[in-house]
Amino acid sequence: xxxxxxxxxxxxxxxxxxxxxxxxxxxxxxxxxxxxxxxxxxxxxxxxxxxxxxxxxxxxxxxxxxxxxxxxxxxxxxxxxxxxxxxxxxxxxxxxxxxxxxxxxxxxxxxxxxxxxxxxxxxxxxxxxxxxxxxxxxxxxxxxxxxxxxxxxxxxxxxxxxxxxxxxxxxxxxxxxxxxxxxxxxxxxxxxxxxxxxxxxxxxxxxxxxxxxxxxxxxxxxxxxxxxxxxxxxxxxxxxxxxxxxxxxxxxxxxxxxxxxxxxxxxxxxxxxxxxxxxxxxxxxxxxxxxxxxxxxxxxxxxxxxxxxxxxxxxxxxxxxxxxxxxxxxxxxxxxxxxxxxxxxxxxxxxxxxxxxxxxxxxxxxxxxxxxxxxxxxxxxxxxxxxxxxxxxxxxxxxxxxxxxxxxxxxxxxxxxxxxxxxxxxxxxxxxxxxxxxxxxxxxxxxxxxxxxxxxxxxxxxxxxxxxxxxxxxxxxxxxxxxxxxxxxxxxxxxxxxxxxxxxxxxxxxxxxxxxxxxxxxxxxxxxxxxxxxxxxxxxxxxxxxxxxxxxxxxxxxxxxxxxxxxxxxxxxxxxxxxxxxxxxxxxxxxxxxxxxxxxxxxxxxxxxxxxxxxxxxxxxxxxxxxxxxxxxxxxxxxxxxxxxxxxxxxxx
Numbered sequence: 001x002x003x004x005x006x007x008x009x010x011x012x013x014x015x016x017x018x019x020x021x022x023x024x025x026x027x028x029x030x031x032x033x034x035x036x037x038x039x040x041x042x043x044x045x046x047x048x049x050x051x052x053x054x055x056x057x058x059x060x061x062x063x064x065x066x067x068x069x070x071x072x073x074x075x076x077x078x079x080x081x082x083x084x085x086x087x088x089x090x091x092x093x094x095x096x097x098x099x100x101x102x103x104x105x106x107x108x109x110x111x112x113x114x115x116x117x118x119x120x121x122x123x124x125x126x127x128x129x130x131x132x133x134x135x136x137x138x139x140x141x142x143x144x145x146x147x148x149x150x151x152x153x154x155x156x157x158x159x160x161x162x163x164x165x166x167x168x169x170x171x172x173x174x175x176x177x178x179x180x181x182x183x184x185x186x187x188x189x190x191x192x193x194x195x196x197x198x199x200x201x202x203x204x205x206x207x208x209x210x211x212x213x214x215x216x217x218x219x220x221x222x223x224x225x226x227x228x229x230x231x232x233x234x235x236x237x238x239x240x241x242x243x244x245x246x247x248x249x250x251x252x253x254x255x256x257x258x259x260x261x262x263x264x265x266x267x268x269x270x271x272x273x274x275x276x277x278x279x280x281x282x283x284x285x286x287x288x289x290x291x292x293x294x295x296x297x298x299x300x301x302x303x304x305x306x307x308x309x310x311x312x313x314x315x316x317x318x319x320x321x322x323x324x325x326x327x328x329x330x331x332x333x334x335x336x337x338x339x340x341x342x343x344x345x346x347x348x349x350x351x352x353x354x355x356x357x358x359x360x361x362x363x364x365x366x367x368x369x370x371x372x373x374x375x376x377x378x379x380x381x382x383x384x385x386x387x388x389x390x391x392x393x394x395x396x397x398x399x400x401x402x403x404x405x406x407x408x409x410x411x412x413x414x415x416x417x418x419x420x421x422x423x424x425x426x427x428x429x430x431x432x433x434x435x436x437x438x439x440x441x442x443x444x445x446x447x448x449x450x451x452x453x454x455x456x457x458x459x460x461x462x463x464x465x466x467x468x469x470x471x472x473x474x475x476x477x478x479x480x481x482x483x484x485x486x487x488x489x490x491x492x493x494x495x496x497x498x499x500x501x502x503x504x505x506x507x508x509x510x511x512x513x514x515x516x517x518x519x520x521x522x523x524x525x526x527x528x529x530x531x532x533x534x535x536x537x538x539x540x541x542x543x544x545x546x547x548x549x550x551x552x553x554x555x556x557x558x559x560x561x562x563x564x565x566x567x568x569x570x571x572x573x574x575x576x577x578x579x580x581x582x583x584x585x586x587x588x589x590x591x592x593x594x595x596x597x598x599x600x601x602x603x604x605x606x607x608x609x610x611x612x613x614x615x616x617x618x619x620x621x622x623x624x625x626x627x628x629x630x631x632x633x634x635x636x637x638x639x640x641x642x643x644x645x646x647x648x649x650x651x652x653x
Contacts, residue, residue: 004586016194022564048104051095056155058088059115063148070141073129081126082514085119110484111154118147136445209237213244220248303397307382307403313396315357327373327382327403360386360399370410381410493532500526502533503561506540510548519557527570533639535614540574542607543634549577569620569639577631586624611636 062084069077092112096105121144209231219227227248291304301308302321309320317324317340320333328348330336342348342357356366365388370381385402394404446468500523507521529536544559551557555577563573581589590612611634615622619639626632 017597047098047149048095051091051098052155055088055091055095055111056152058084058091059118059151060148062118062122063144064087066125067141067146069400070125070129070137078126081122088115107154107157111151114147114151114154118144118151121147166400172642205233205235206237209233209241213237218242220251226252245577258289305405307401307405309401309403310358311342311399311401313361313398316340318398324401324403356384356386357399360388361396363388370406380405380407382406493534494530497529497531497533497536499531499563500531501538502537503540506537506544507561510541510544513545519551519559521559522561524560524562526561527565528571529638530640531618532614535617539611539614539636542611543574546607546634547574547578547632550576550578552577552579569634570636571637573633573635575631575633580626580628580630580632581624582628583626586626590622 016055044442065077065081065084068074069081092108092115095108121140125137125144127138128134128140171619196602212229212231216227216229229244231238231241241266285531304321305323307321307323307327309324310318312318315337317336318338320336325331325333325336328336328340330340337453340348342353350371352368352371356368359366366386368384370383373380373382382403383406385404387402388401389397389400391397393428503523507523511519511521540561546562561571562573590608612622613639615636620637622634624632624634
């Protein structure tokens with residue numbers, strides 16, 4: 001505490017010392033400044049006096065030259081007069097630069113004006129003497145003498161202004177020094193009084209209350225919670241003392257509460273210990289159950305007939321079951337785990353697996369088409385399913401591969417496809433063979449029609465007409481069946497195709513064959529496609545032809561043909577505002593011989609079946625959206641890559 005008091009007193013002493021030093025420095029600087037001002041004023045007055053003397057000498061020299069020219073008329077006097085005029089104006093300029101007072105500038109301006117009049121009179125004198133006007137020259141000389149006296153008076157006034165200015169500066173310096181001395185004394189006295197008051201106030205309001213607070217804090221630290229601090233100051237220390245008293249009172253109250261809570265906390269600790277022991281027992285039981293579940297799951301996985309393997313992000317196998325070992329033709333799990341890669345394994349190095357694995361790395365589940373493998377024991381076909389796994393933070397952890405043996409399903413499908421091929425070949429053969437007897441019957445009917453001629457029996461002519469019509473319908477049906485079977489047997493011959501030109505050609509042909517007047521056909525931009533030109537022409541011809549045939553007679557026909565680029569392929573649509581159809585039969589209309597048309601619309605019910613077959617040959621699908629009276633919209637897709645279309649068996653191989 002004593003150290004704090006001494007430190008405060010030393011601080012106050014140094015503060016007073018700093019104030020005295022600052023005040024002395026200020027007094028010295030101000031005195032130097034005033035002395036500099038006086039010196040500047042003296043220099044200015046000296047320069048002004050010198051310039052005034054020089055101007056006076058020059059003007060009197062001009063006056064002498066004017067008188068001398070009046071009596072002797074020497075040209076050199078006139079030239080020297082002019083040169084002196086320039087010198088006088090130069091001195092006037094310097095005098096104005098050195099002057100500082102308004103009155104002095106005013107005197108200089110008046111002197112300049114009088115000198116100007118003096119020069120004018122001199123010029124008049126020179127001119128009168130040159131022209132021989134003696135009387136005018138004498139009058140001008142008299143005026144010139146009067147002007148010289150006036151200029152002399154102005155010079156004396158200018159000197160008096162300078163003298164007055166010097167006196168004022170000296171008086172100002174004396175007054176400033178006296179005032180500054182009084183102010184300095186007042187500042188020093190005030191600083192001394194303030195220092196004494198500061199030390200007294202600090203002692204009364206800070207040091208003494210602080211000493212009391214320190215003593216009270218030491219007592220509370222020793223455990224005396226009945227301590228009370230009484231201070232009669234109304235500052236922050238007084239507020240601190242009142243807060244200290246409240247704190248000590250609350251400590252007395254809290255001390256008993258802490259004792260009670262400590263006892264309760266000990267009881268709670270005993271209960272927590274008991275609960276921890278119970279929890280540890282349950283955790284142990286749960287761990288055993290989880291371990292048993294894990295062993296059971298491992299038995300299921302390792303004994304599963306489905307091939308299961310786990311791969312890391314680099315495509316390296318980290319675990320697998322027995323079925324996967326059989327798939328890759330390995331007998332030892334250690335030879336597979338950590339060394340088998342999708343890209344390097346002879347059993348798994350397939351492009352479809354690589355593509356599916358990269359898709360799973362992107363966070364998507366992927367499934368491959370049947371892939372052929374040849375492990376020991378014969379050829380098999382597998383469908384591979386890739387599933388990404390993630391850790392608790394949502395980051396990709398690895399890939400799980402489920403490989404299902406679909407050899408039996410593949411063989412059964414191949415048998416079905418072979419039977420379909422056989423059936424299509426049979427239909428082609430039968431349809432082709434039926435054309436010969438049909439041609440013979442048609443020829444006989446034509447002979448019969450010629451024989452009957454204009455026979456009066458109308459019933460006979462009507463029957464012959466119906467036979468001819470039915471024979472034509474049957475011929476058309478056989479042709480459509482041949483075309484359907486030809487599409488199935490021949491497959492697709494892919495080549496670059498300008499689809500826009502093909503569609504426009506088909507629309508022109510349909511307009512020429514059955515198109516109504518005023519029909520509006522909108523064709524959007526079509527892509528260049530690699531496809532079978534003949535089959536694609538049949539596809540658009542059947543769909544556009546149906547739009548023309550099944551139009552609504554109560555309104556103008558409107559057809560829209562559009563295409564959308566859809567990642568792997570194109571999505572086409574042929575929309576019309578025709579009669580439409582019932583949504584309940586939208587799947588049946590693609591069956592062979594299915595017709596809903598009225599009797600006056602030509603058709604065999606094979607056109608949409610051919611369209612469906614063409615779309616399937618190109619790896620796409622076809623469907624229809626329609627409502628009665630609101631038209632129909634036929635949609636179909638075609639793949640961009642030709643190697644994915646064509647014959648299904650060839651595509652899978």
